[in-house]
Amino acid sequence: MIKCIYSRPVLPRYLLLRMMGTSASRAVVGGQANLPPASLDFTDPGAFKVKSWTELLRALGVFCFCSFPTLVNNSMKLMTVTRTVLGRRAFSFIVRPTIYSQFVAGENETQISESMDKMKRLGLRPMLAVPIEEDLGESIGEKRYDDNMDAMLECVKMSHSNSWSAEPMMQLKITALISADLCVKITKIIAQQPFDLNQVVRAMDGEKITFPGLDDAELAHFSFGLQRLNKIAEASVNKVRVLVDAEYTYMNPALSVVTMAMMKKFNRDSAWIWNTYQCYLKESRSLLLEALNLSQKEGFCLGVKLVRGAYMDKERKLAEKEGRPDPIHKCWEDTNDSYNSSLDMMLKAISQQPQRYKIIVASHNEESVKLAVTWMDELGIDRGGESVCFGQLLGMCDHVSLTLAKEGYAIYKSVPYGSIDDTLPYLVRRAQENRTILRGIRKERDLMKQELKRRLGLRRSSS
């Protein structure tokens, strides 16, 4: 058997040149190159006609709260104090109809179904996300990871068994199934020595794994974690596409190894397992090239979630503290260039082999969305096809999502669900990570205000 040694990025020259050729053929520098099709208008408040009064007023109130950085930064403390002072019931009475309803689909299958049916009527597709995650030093016992696996298996079932969307998708966080501390250790090990990807694939079926530098307890946990992931992947193949999240640079290489092993095992005929590429990282383009290269060499299909990246502040602070170079591009424009050139690379690959490659343009950035749409047109990629789709977070940038849906593009909303207790810490983390977008939701707020004025007869309808 050919031994697949996966080491970090050594790209064959032919592939590098081919990919560079594709992006050089378009003006992507500075990014916002071509004009969008005239029909994609993100300034039309008419997108919000489908929203009820309650939804409009709630969104306005929540966005107003989120526009104060001090409130967002201290939201966990604020909520803990409010819950202590008011008690759990009164706290829930305030939070449930506001922040919770804005960003969370519900607590049980009935509530989630209601939200999903509504979404379906608006032409939006759900991408369910179980709100569990772990950072360094938060390691939990094996039993808890098994419970997390059960929650994810339930998520696969819910995503598949309900007819909420064609091509159902869900998000998966590997650190909910394998300890973050172990992922950090594996990241350090593979930075120094190559490893056998086939061994990781075989360990998913329970074969004993040997990994230099890990002790017996760590090997046992790694093996259990891989088997948990195997169960989820087996349950989802041919049913639900599983999009693995990218997290921090100090653990991402380990997450990628595990994801690549899953891809190698399960993506033979189609991309059921996808990986995430964070374009704020200086190395993101070479990581994507490396993945394209590996997928060709190993004969698996590649699914890509393309994001700018959510952990910029923490990554920078950590790099500074540890005295190493900042892994993030030096400015937003460089991140844009990186996003656009990766987008260009993937769209080109998709236009040539739509069965092998898939992408979700997971961004709230209107220019990125317009660029993707323009390039899809140029390359003749079908907007209703399943190779290119778009993604935004539930409760955010609905003017972009609804406009895309109206024009027939496949658009997914990332949808967390669960109890208030389970989802609030997740929401607080997301809000703090996405501070830049929350500060920039002024446009969405203005469009909603215009729609409210139209309903109150204070402004003539644009339609």
Ligand SMILES: Cc1cc2nc3c(=O)[nH]c(=O)nc-3n(C[C@H](O)[C@H](O)[C@H](O)COP(=O)(O)OP(=O)(O)OC[C@H]3O[C@@H](n4cnc5c(N)ncnc54)[C@H](O)[C@@H]3O)c2cc1C
């Ligand atoms: C469906 C979905 C799934 C997601 N999954 C993940 C995931 O797995 N992992 C993850 O990390 N994020 C994930 N995200 C979050 C995503 O990274 C953020 O939503 C994103 O960073 C915001 O970028 P934007 O393109 O939406 O908005 P924009 O406002 O265009 O961009 C803001 C982003 O640009 C970058 N940026 C801002 N200022 C600078 C600067 N000075 N220098 C360099 N870069 C800068 C940062 O990444 C910042 O978040 C996901 C988002 C969605 C919608």
